[in-house]
Amino acid sequence: MARGSATGSTEGAALRRPIESVTRERLLQAAMDVFAQHGYHGTTVDDIVAASQTSKGAFYHYFPSKQGIFLNLLDRLIEMVEAGVEGAIEHEEGGLAKVEAALRVVLEVASAHQDLARILLIEAAALGPEFEQSRLGIHRRFAALIQRHLDRAVADGSIPAQDSRAAAMAWIGAINEVVTQDMAAGRDLMASLPAIRTLLLRSVGARVADETA
Amino acid sequence: MARGSATGSTEGAALRRPIESVTRERLLQAAMDVFAQHGYHGTTVDDIVAASQTSKGAFYHYFPSKQGIFLNLLDRLIEMVEAGVEGAIEHEEGGLAKVEAALRVVLEVASAHQDLARILLIEAAALGPEFEQSRLGIHRRFAALIQRHLDRAVADGSIPAQDSRAAAMAWIGAINEVVTQDMAAGRDLMASLPAIRTLLLRSVGARVADETA
DNA sequence: GCGACCAGACCGACGCGTCGGTCTGGTCTG
DNA sequence: CAGACCAGACCGACGCGTCGGTCTGGTCGC
Numbered sequence: 001m002a003r004g005s006a007t008g009s010t011e012g013a014a015l016r017r018p019i020e021s022v023t024r025e026r027l028l029q030a031a032m033d034v035f036a037q038h039g040y041h042g043t044t045v046d047d048i049v050a051a052s053q054t055s056k057g058a059f060y061h062y063f064p065s066k067q068g069i070f071l072n073l074l075d076r077l078i079e080m081v082e083a084g085v086e087g088a089i090e091h092e093e094g095g096l097a098k099v100e101a102a103l104r105v106v107l108e109v110a111s112a113h114q115d116l117a118r119i120l121l122i123e124a125a126a127l128g129p130e131f132e133q134s135r136l137g138i139h140r141r142f143a144a145l146i147q148r149h150l151d152r153a154v155a156d157g158s159i160p161a162q163d164s165r166a167a168a169m170a171w172i173g174a175i176n177e178v179v180t181q182d183m184a185a186g187r188d189l190m191a192s193l194p195a196i197r198t199l200l201l202r203s204v205g206a207r208v209a210d211e212t213a
Numbered sequence: 214m215a216r217g218s219a220t221g222s223t224e225g226a227a228l229r230r231p232i233e234s235v236t237r238e239r240l241l242q243a244a245m246d247v248f249a250q251h252g253y254h255g256t257t258v259d260d261i262v263a264a265s266q267t268s269k270g271a272f273y274h275y276f277p278s279k280q281g282i283f284l285n286l287l288d289r290l291i292e293m294v295e296a297g298v299e300g301a302i303e304h305e306e307g308g309l310a311k312v313e314a315a316l317r318v319v320l321e322v323a324s325a326h327q328d329l330a331r332i333l334l335i336e337a338a339a340l341g342p343e344f345e346q347s348r349l350g351i352h353r354r355f356a357a358l359i360q361r362h363l364d365r366a367v368a369d370g371s372i373p374a375q376d377s378r379a380a381a382m383a384w385i386g387a388i389n390e391v392v393t394q395d396m397a398a399g400r401d402l403m404a405s406l407p408a409i410r411t412l413l414l415r416s417v418g419a420r421v422a423d424e425t426a
Numbered sequence: 427g428c429g430a431c432c433a434g435a436c437c438g439a440c441g442c443g444t445c446g447g448t449c450t451g452g453t454c455t456g
Numbered sequence: 457c458a459g460a461c462c463a464g465a466c467c468g469a470c471g472c473g474t475c476g477g478t479c480t481g482g483t484c485g486c
Binding site for chain 3: 234236262267268269270271274
Binding site: 041122125132133136139140162163166167169170171172173174175176177178180181184192195196198199200202203204205 | 335349353375380384385391393405408412416
């Protein structure tokens with residue numbers, strides 16, 4: 001059944017990273033689906049195996065454990081989002097514009113891939129204290145990204161000097177919450193964009209035109 | 214062993230609600246400790262039983278299931294926090310002042326009872342999709358509280374008209390994140406108060422004096 | 427002696443990870 | 457080029473610990 005054999009295949013994947021193995025890819029994809037649908041604890045390895053049309057053996061051939069494939073998935077998602085954000089940001093001029101672009105991209109990505117967003121935002125938090133560190137790490141990673149650009153905005157005078165670390169944290173939290181609630185309520189994420197845009201920008205002291213009545 | 218017997222005892226509890234049974238109370242307390250420490254999925258009924266110095270029989274006499282005691286715990290915590298907030302709020306004059314008071318109280322409570330905060334903010338999210346509703350419900354409940362006062366602030370002209378629903382959501386998210394991260398980093402929660410205070414108030418268009426350099 | 431209350435042995439399902447085994451495709455040799 | 461040989465991807469039944477929940481047998485107050 002067309003099994004990929006070599007690890008060092010020549011064909012490129014959708015996003016840079018070469019496909020190491022079709023089976024491995026199938027497992028990852030299935031895991032993503034199932035985790036998104038049933039949550040970490042609600043998902044069994046057998047579920048993933050079934051959804052991937054592979055086998056238990058294949059699973060443990062490629063991944064050390066259920067936890068292992070999950071962390072793997074997390075990393076992959078983070079990288080994708082970060083790459084998307086960085087890419088969208090570099091075309092913008094000025095700290096504030098970059099920050100705005102990042103905000104828009106994050107919302108767009110979350111909106112387009114709700115299952116991914118669910119994993120990153122919800123399921124990653126559902127791992128229990130042992131893994132809490134990994135979740136906090138993710139948040140901090142994004143916060144650092146935002147903080148960097150906020151600091152730049154401060155430097156170029158777009159916004160007043162302030163505790164950008166706290167601001168970045170608050171932003172992450174706010175975005176997280178809005179996305180989560182909107183998703184749960186079946187609302188269109190992009191519809192919330194103007195509101196949070198205003199909210200967030202104002203929070204750091206940027207001058208914004210009111211868009212809300 | 215000094216067992217409380219009657220369900221309708223006359224003695225008052227710490228906070229209004231009468232203690233229905235000492236054993237029941239012990240179980241609840243133990244559950245709180247253990248859940249806070251190990252998370253929902255990381256906690257076994259036997260853990261709770263052991264920590265409570267009671268027995269499996271007692272546990273299932275008072276609670277229908279592990280899930281049952283957890284939900285019970287959640288309700289109790291929410292009510293406590295809400296009561297605290299409402300109490301602190303009623304003494305304040307003006308929408309904005311009330312909102313500020315609420316913010317301070319939430320931070321204080323979270324700071325003083327980190328274990329509780331952990332359960333409300335983190336563990337409640339760690340239940341998986343089935344319980345997601347309950348978590349969202351909690352957040353919405355608090356959001357509604359905030360929104361109410363924001364609307365009042367709008368009415369009395371302290372802040373401009375805006376999408377207060379979105380604002381309330383964003384606030385919850387921001388607070389949640391700051392508390393979570395601070396707790397994880399071992400930072401003093403109250404130290405973050407000025408920063409988020411400024412951030413949040415500014416976000417809704419309130420005029421604030423800069424406290425940060 | 428009845429019923430509320432509790433102790434703790436026990437049950438059974440469930441799910442992770444293992445392990446012996448198969449199958450495919452490549453390589454080496456005569 | 458046929459056939460022996462091999463690497464390692466892949467399969468799936470099963471072992472075995474874990475854990476929520478049950479059940480029987482008290483004990484104590486009324």
